[in-house]
Amino acid sequence: MDRSLGALTALAVALALAPGLLAPAAADEPGPPLAGTAVSGSPARDAADAPELATGRYLDRLPAHGVRTYRLPRTAPGSTFHVAAMYVGAGDSVGTGLRIEVGTTPGDRGCGSGGVFRPTLGERAPVLLAATSTWTDVGDHPCATADELFLTVGAPADPADAGRAVEVRVFEEPAVSEHNLGLLPAPAAPEWEPLEPGRARPVAAGTTPTNAPVVTDGSHRLVLRPGRTAVLAVPLGWDQSLQAQLDARLPAGAPDPGGISVEVVTPLLGTSAVPLAEGSADRPADWRTRGVRGGRLRTGAQSQVVAYAHRDSYDSTLTSASLAGVHHVLVRWSAGDAAGAQLRGVRVAATLTLRTTGEPGDGVPAYTPSTLPAPEAGSRLVDGTLPEPAPQGPDARPPAAADDDSVVPLGGRGLAVAALATGLAVVGLLWLRRRRG
Numbered sequence: 001m002d003r004s005l006g007a008l009t010a011l012a013v014a015l016a017l018a019p020g021l022l023a024p025a026a027a028d029e030p031g032p033p034l035a036g037t038a039v040s041g042s043p044a045r046d047a048a049d050a051p052e053l054a055t056g057r058y059l060d061r062l063p064a065h066g067v068r069t070y071r072l073p074r075t076a077p078g079s080t081f082h083v084a085a086m087y088v089g090a091g092d093s094v095g096t097g098l099r100i101e102v103g104t105t106p107g108d109r110g111c112g113s114g115g116v117f118r119p120t121l122g123e124r125a126p127v128l129l130a131a132t133s134t135w136t137d138v139g140d141h142p143c144a145t146a147d148e149l150f151l152t153v154g155a156p157a158d159p160a161d162a163g164r165a166v167e168v169r170v171f172e173e174p175a176v177s178e179h180n181l182g183l184l185p186a187p188a189a190p191e192w193e194p195l196e197p198g199r200a201r202p203v204a205a206g207t208t209p210t211n212a213p214v215v216t217d218g219s220h221r222l223v224l225r226p227g228r229t230a231v232l233a234v235p236l237g238w239d240q241s242l243q244a245q246l247d248a249r250l251p252a253g254a255p256d257p258g259g260i261s262v263e264v265v266t267p268l269l270g271t272s273a274v275p276l277a278e279g280s281a282d283r284p285a286d287w288r289t290r291g292v293r294g295g296r297l298r299t300g301a302q303s304q305v306v307a308y309a310h311r312d313s314y315d316s317t318l319t320s321a322s323l324a325g326v327h328h329v330l331v332r333w334s335a336g337d338a339a340g341a342q343l344r345g346v347r348v349a350a351t352l353t354l355r356t357t358g359e360p361g362d363g364v365p366a367y368t369p370s371t372l373p374a375p376e377a378g379s380r381l382v383d384g385t386l387p388e389p390a391p392q393g394p395d396a397r398p399p400a401a402a403d404d405d406s407v408v409p410l411g412g413r414g415l416a417v418a419a420l421a422t423g424l425a426v427v428g429l430l431w432l433r434r435r436r437g
């Protein structure tokens with residue numbers, strides 16, 4: 001290979017893996033913790049230079065102060081924007097987090113706002129999530145009719161998190177027919193049903209919702225580490241809920257088991273939870289989270305039923321449970337004030353048992369004809385896996401079917417593989433032209 005071709009190869013690989021498309025993965029991660037198209041939000045509450053965000057996921061940097069502003073152009077009448085932000089913090093903070101806001105003008109939050117703020121003491125790589133939605137049941141509300149809305153992402157509460165990569169997720173959902181809206185049921189909270197772990201299948205858990213592997217019901221063997229988050233992804237449709245139960249035996253010298261928690265997170269990163277806290281009458285009698293180190297640990301989480309009608313609630317654990325799609329089970333282990341150096345080598349094998357309950361029925365919404373795809377159980381909604389909606393009108397033609405061999409999931413390692421393949425293909429074409437010349 002001559003020098004010019006070598007330079008071209010290096011250039012192609014560098015472009016294929018350009019910073020911003022993927023946040024780098026640590027050696028022990030299954031893939032990049034964050035992913036998306038690189039964007040740079042306007043550094044002020046000003047729409048002049050704000051980039052447009054359609055359905056998808058994007059990577060930016062958290063500001064040290066002020067905000068990042070983005071446009072959300074509406075592409076279908078009456079659509080709802082679901083927006084989320086996720087980042088991996090520096091950790092060991094007495095309190096960190098951020099806020100996101102959506103409005104009809106830059107800096108306005110009249111269409112929706114959300115935030116996260118919590119201590120991250122003992123967490124080496126805390127995953128922080130914020131989510132909101134612009135849904136309204138008033139058809140002529142400006143948040144449902146404006147040609148575009150504006151999203152702002154604020155500065156993190158902990159200065160140590162400034163400049164860290166942030167993944168912004170956007171999903172534009174088509175409108176539901178006015179007639180169907182009043183017929184969709186509001187289900188009661190599901191009751192916990194005892195789970196007995198079965199033969200566990202080993203799985204390399206992700207560290208964020210972005211790199212979490214998609215699994216099915218059953219028992220899964222994963223490894224827990226103090227100060228880290230383990231994540232699995234599970235498809236969940238309308239009228240369905242998810243039970244997740246964690247079983248482990250902590251070794252002597254491990255941090256307090258009270259720092260271990262299980263959480264179900266929706267496709268757009270909101271928490272979906274039936275209250276099962278300690279002291280609750282609904283808490284399963286066989287859960288043990290305050291035992292002696294070296295004893296058995298059992299804890300878990302129960303999601304709400306996925307129901308469109310939940311978005312009319314004031315309870316955030318209900319309003320989040322209103323979109324079908326791939327959900328995520330997060331197992332967090334906060335090490336508290338335990339010495340970090342002593343815990344770096346601690347690895348605990350655990351069994352996470354999952355069970356989906358319910359079947360799609362009366363709660364499946366009837367969406368109005370639109371160019372926007374409707375949410376589906378098996379999609380992450382923001383990664384390009386939703387099928388295009390059926391064409392409308394007498395002259396409409398169905399889209400050409402894609403060759404199965406050409407489909408590459410653009411998320412995690414799939415995005416890196418696709419980008420690398422594109423770069424190498426360009427190099428190959430240039431090499432052939434040189435040979436033929």
